[in-house]
Amino acid sequence: MGIQIEADVSEVIGAVPRRLFGSFVEHMGRSVHTGIFEPGHSTSDDRGFRGDVLGLVRELGPSVVRYPGGNFVSAYRWEDGVGPVERRPVRLDPAWHSVESNRFGLHEFAAWAEAADVEVMYAVNLGTRGVQEAADVLEYCNHPGGTELSERRRANGADRPFGFRLWCLGNEMDGPWQVGHKTAEEYGRLAAETARLMRMIDPGVELVVAGSSSREMPTFGHWERTVLEHTAALVDHLSLHAYYQEHNGDVSSYLASAAALDGFVRTTAGIIDDVLAKAGLDKKVGISVDEWNVWDQRHWNDVEQHELAAGGWREHPRIIEQDYTVTDAVVVGSLLGSLLRNVDRVTMANQAQLVNVIAPIRAEPGGPAWRQTTFHPFSLVSSLAEGNSLRLTVTGETIHTGLHGRVDVVDAAATFDENGRCAVFLTNRSTESETEVRLRVRGARLTPDGTWTVAVPDGHHRHVTNSVHTAPVRPVPLPGVTAERDPEGTTITATLPPLSWTALRLATVVVRDV
Template structure:
C-alpha cells in the first residue's frame, strides 16, 4: 500500500519537554529490591545499587523518575525510610499485600537517581496522610538547614538539599482500590490546601494533581472538572494513567488503542480549557501522563496469587515478559505523546525495572533489555526538539475502538540545533509493506538519511536472559532521498526510526 506524508518546517505542534521520556519506580514486586538495589550482587556498588542496571537506565536518558508510587504511596510513611537502616521498621503494604523493609528510602533513591542521571519526581501520600506530613517531607528534601526537618536530613548524612522540583499530590485518588480513596470534591479540597502549603514554602515548585486512573472510570471525566475547579490556581499538571491490553490477541484491535489514548488526552485538554475559561485564569495547566505501558501478560494470574499469599517481601509480581507486538504498541503510544506534546509535557513509563518494565534482572545474575526497551530508547535519544504537525494520507481500517485507523502511525521531530528531522513510524499492517512518499518542505537540503528498523517475523518473539537480543534494532534499507523528498519502505508489522541530516 502507499501513503503520502508532508512535513513543513513552519507547521509545528510544540517544543517537546524532555520529561516526556520519564520513568517510574514503585516499591512493588522486585522493582526496587533485586531490581535497582541488591547489596550482595557482584555488580553492586558501595551503596548496594546494581551498576549493571544503572548503566541500562543511563542509556535510556530518562530525565525524571517518579517515586515511590503508585498505589504504594497512599499508605506510605516517608519517615520510615530515613535514619540508620538497622532502626528502620518493616511495614505491611496494603496496596500489594507485601511487606516493606524500608532499606531503600529517600536518601538511597536520591543517590541512585544521581548515579542514573535522572531527576526525582516525588509523590506525596494524600491517602492515609495529609497536609502536615506533606509539608514536612518537602522541607526535609528541599530546605537548606536550620529547621527541624532539614537538620534531621543533615544528621542523616545529606548536608545539601536535593531540591526536587516536581511533586505529585497523591496517586489515583479516584480509585476505590486506593488506600484513603476520596470523592473528587474531598480530594480536590485536600490537594488544593496541600498545594497552597507547598507554595508557601516555594512558589517555584511544580505540582501534579490526580486526574482519572483511566478513561473507563465511572467518574471520568467529571472527576477532572471537579478536581480542577478546586485546584486550578495551585497546580501545574493533571495526572493521567493508561495501560494497554491485548487479551483478545487481535493485532488490528490492539494496535488501534492509541486512538483511545488520543481521545483521552483530547477530552482532558478540553476540560482544562473549560476550567481555565470559567475561572478567567491566565495560567496554563498541562498533562502529566505519569503511568503508561502495556500491562496484561501476567495481570490476571498475579491478582489471584496476590490475594492468597502471606505478605512476602519483594516477590515476583507483575513481571510481564514483552513480545515484539508490544514494541509496535509502545511505538504508537510514544508517537501519540509526541503529536500531543503541546498538552502532554511529562510522561512516565511504568515501570522501569522488573515490574511491567523495559529492564529485567535476575537476582544475583544478569540484567537485560526487554523488547520495549528499544522503541523507548530510540524515541528518548532522538525525539527531542520540535514536534511537527504532519499531513498524513494513508489507507485506513475500522476497529472497535475507532473508525478510520491509519495503517501508518507516524510522528516527526525537528531538532534545529542538530540539523535533523526524525520520523518514528509504525506499520500496523501485517499483510504488506507501506511505501511512503514524504515531502520535506522548508527544512533545507537533505544530506543523508539513516533508517533504524525493529522487525521480527513472530509477533510473540521475546527477549530473555539467554537470548537478550532476539528483538533488537538493526540497520534498515528502506529509506532514500530524492531531492527534497524522502521515500520509505516500511515492512509489515514494523517499527522504524528514520533520521534525516539536513
Template sequence: MKAKIYANKNLPIAKIDKRIYGAFIEHLGRAVYGGIYEPSHETADEEGFRQDVLEMVRELNVPIIRYPGGNFVSAYKWEDTVGPVEERPRRLDLAWKSTEPNEIGLHEFARWAEKAGSEVMMAVNLGTRGLQEATEVVEYSNHSEGSYWSELRKSHGRDKPLGIGIWCLGNEMDGPWQVGHKTAYEYGRLANETAKALKLFDSKLELVVCGSSGCGMPTFPEWERQVLDESYENVDYISIHMYLENAKDDLETFLAAPLSMDKYIEEVIHACDYIKAKKRSEKTIYLSFDEWNVWFHSNQQDQNIYKNKPWQVGPSLLEDIYTFEDALVVGMMLNTLIRHSDRVKIACLAQLVNVIAPIMTENGGPAWKQTIYYPFQYASRYGRGTAIRLMVDCPSYKNEKYGDIPYLDVAAVHNEETGVLALFVINRNRESAVSLDFQLDGFEEFRLDEHKVMVHEDNKAVNSKDDRDNVVPRDGSGIAYEKGQISGEVLPLSWNCIVLSAAT
C-alpha cells in the same frame, strides 16, 4: 499500498519537554529489591545498586523518575525511610500485599537517581495522611538549614538539600482500590490546601494534581472538572494514566488501541480548558501522563501471589514479558505523546525495572532489555526538539471497536541544536509493505543518516536472558532521501526510526 505524508519546518506543534521521556519506580514487586538494588549481586556498587541495571537506565537517558508510587504511596510514611537503616521499621504494604523493609528510602533513591542522571518526581501521601506530612517531607528534602526538618536531614548525612522540584499530590485518588480513596470534592479540597502550603514554602515548586486513573472510570471526566474547580490556580499539571491490553488476542484491535490514548488526552485538555474559561483564568494547566504502558500479561500470576504468598519482600509482581507486537504499540504510544507535546509536558513509562518494565533482571543473574526498551530508547535519543505537524494520507482498515484505522502511525521531531530530524513510523499492516511519498518542506538540504527497523516473523517473539537480541532494531534498507523527498517502503508490521541531518 502507498502513503502520502507532508511536513513543513514552519508548522511546529510545540517544543518538546524532555520530561516526556520520564519513567516510574514504585516500591512494588522487584522494581526496587532485586531490580535497582541487590547488594549481593556481582555488579553491585558500594551502596548495593546493580551496575548492569544502572547502565541500561543511563542508555535510556531518562530525565525524571516518579517515586515511590503509585498505589504504594497512599499508605507511605516517609519518616520510616530516613535515618540509620538498621533502625527503620518493616511495614506491611496494603496496596500490593507485600512487606516493605525500608532498606531503600528517600536518601538512597535520591542517590540512585543521581547516578542514573535523573531527577526525582516525588509523590506525597494524600491517602492516609495529608497536608502536614506533605509540608514536612518537602521541608526535609528542600530546605537548606536551620529548621527542624532540614537539620534532621543533615543529621542523616545529607548536608545539601535534595532539591526535588516537582511533587505529585497523591496517586489515583479516584480509585476505590486506593487506600484513603476520596470523592472528587474531598480530594480537590485537600489537594488545593496542600498545594497552597507547598507554594508558600517555595512558589517555584511544580505540583501535579491527580486526574482520573483511567478514561474508563465512571467518574471520568467529572472528576477532572470537580478537582480542578477546587485546585486550578494552585497546581500546574493534572495527571493522566493509561494501560493498553490485548485481552482477546486480537492484533488489529490491539494495534488500534493507541488511538484511545489520543482521545483521552484531548478529553482531559477539554476539561482543563473548561475550568480555565469558567474561572476566566490566564493560566493553562498542562498534562503529566505519569503512568503509561502495555500491561496485561502477568494478571493471573499476580492474583496467585496475592492470594497464596502475601507479605513477601520483593515478590515477582507485574512482571510482564513483552512481545514484538507490544513494542509496536509502545512505539505508537510514544508517537502520541510527541504529537500532543503542546499540552503533555511530563510522561512516565510505568515502570522501569522488572515491574511492567523495559528492563528485566534475574536475582543473582543477568539483566536484559525487553522488546519495549528499544522504541523508548530511540524516542528518548532522537525525539528531543520540536514536534512537527504532519499531514498523513494513507490506506486504512476497519475495526469494530475503533473505526477507521490508518495503517501508518507517524511522528516527526526536529532538533535545531543538533540539526537532526527524526521520523518514527509504525506500519500496522501485517500483510503489506507501505510505500512512502514523504515530502519535507524546509529540510531540502538534509541527508539520510540512519534507518533502524524492528520487524519479526513471530508477533509473540520476546527477548530473554538466553536470547537477548531476538527482537532488536536492525539496519533498514530501501529508504532514500533527496531534496526534501523520502521514498522507499516500510515493511509489514514494523517499527521504523528514520534519522536525517543537516548537510554540512
C-alpha cells in the same frame, strides 16, 4: 496505495519537553529490591546500586523518574525510609500485599537518581495521611537548614537540600482500590489545601494533581472538572494514566492504541480549558501522563493476585513481570509517537515502570539484566526526538479496527531541531503487508543518517520475546531508504515491514554558494 505524509519544518506543534521521556520506580514487586537495588550483587557498588541496571537505565535515557508510587504511596510513611538503616521499621504494604523493609528510602533514591542522571518526581501520601505530612517531607527535602526537619536531613547525611521540584499530590485517588480512596470533592479540597501549604514552604515547586486513572473510569470527566475547580489556580499539571492491552486477539485495535491515547489527551485538554475559562484564569495547566504503558492485565487479575494471597506477606514478590513481545514493542513505539503529537498539551510523561514491573529492563536476583523488546523504541525516541514536534498530514491507506474505527495504516510522528536534524517515527499497523511511505518535508534538504526498525525477526512470530538467554528482537537497519532533494525540500521514500516500528534520522545537507 501506500501512505503519503506531508511536513513543513516551520509548522510545529510545540517544543519537545525532555520530561516527556520519564519513567517510574515504585516500591512494588522487584522494581526496587533486586531491581535497581541489590546489595551483594556482583555489579553493585557500596551503596547497593546494581551497576548493570544503571548502565541499561543510562542507555534507555529516561529524563525524570517518579517515586515512590503508585499505589504504594497511599499508605507510605516517608519517615520510615530515612535515618540509620538498622533502625528503620519493617511495615506491611497493603497496596501490594507485601512486606516493606525500608532498607531503600528517600536518601537512597536521591543518590540513585543522581547516579542515573535523572530528575526526581516525588509523590506524597494523600491516602492515609495529608497536608502536614506533605509539608514535612517537602521541608525535609528542600529547606537548606536550621529547622528540625532540615537538620534531621543533614544529620542523615545530606548536607545540601535535595531540591526536588516536581511533586505529585497523591496517586489515583479516583480508584476504589486506592488506600484512602476519595470522592472528587474530597480529594479536590485536600489537594488544594496541600498545594497551598507546599507553596508557602517552597514557592518554586511544580505540583501535579491526580486526574483519572483511566479513561474507562465511570467518573472520568466529572473527576477532572471537580478537582480542577478546587486546584486549577494552585497546580501546574493534571495527571492521566493510560494502559493498553490486546483484547481477545483483536490485534488491529491494539496496534491503534495511540489513537485512544490521542483522544484521551485531547478530551482532557478540553476539560482543562473549560475550567480555566470559567474561572477566569490566564494560565496553563499541562497534562502529565505519569503512568502509561502496555500491560496485559488479564494475567495480573487471573494469576498473580491469587499467588499473592496464597503466598502470604512476603518481601518484594514477583508482580506483573510481563514478558513483552515484538507486538508490544510496536505499540509502545506508537504511544511515544502520540506523546510527541501532543506536546502542545502534554508537559511530561512516565512509562510505568523502569525495572522488572511491566518494564523495559529486567533483572534477575544475583544474575544478569537485559533489554525487553519495549526497551528499544523508548531508547531510540528519547535519544533522537529533539527540538520541535512537526505537524504532519497523513493520507492514503487505512485499516478498520473494532475499538477505534478506521485509522491510518501508518502512525507517524516527527521532530526537527535547531541543528537541522530530523527524526521520523513510523508504525506499520498492517500485520500482513509491507507499506510504502513517501514523506515530503518542506523547508529542509535532508539525507538519511541512520535507520532502525523493530519488526518480527526472520523465522519468528509476532509473540516472540527477549529473555535472559536470547534477544531476537532488536533494532536492525531498514534498507532501501531514499531521499530526493529539490530547492523546496526533500521527499523520503521507505518501505516498512509488516507489524513494525521504525525510526529514521535525517541530517540537513549543507549547501554552500560557490
